[in-house]
Amino acid sequence: MDYRAFYDEVVNWIGMANQVAAQYGMTSEQFWAWVADSSGALCEKYQENPLVKKQMMMLIEWLEEVYEKQKG
Secondary structure (H helix, E strand, O other): OOOOHHHHHHHHHHHHHHHHHHHHOOHHHHHHHHHHHHHHHHHHHOOOHHHHHHHHHHHHHHHHHHHHHOOO
16 A cells, blocks of 8 residues: 555545535535545545554544534
8 A cells, every 4th residue: 555645645635624614614414425425435445444444534533523622
């Protein structure tokens, strides 16, 4: 696996997550659908590699924490 390529994609994914959150808001179905679809696509791209799956789960958990903090 090309780890540099994967982590470059992670950086891009975080940037896109920020853009999608700004466009739709973190409470929207569109945002969370994008999170699920795009993270799943990255996992598939890297043949369900355990590191990739754990990295994406960590990022989703991080987004959930940000969401909870914003909720108050």
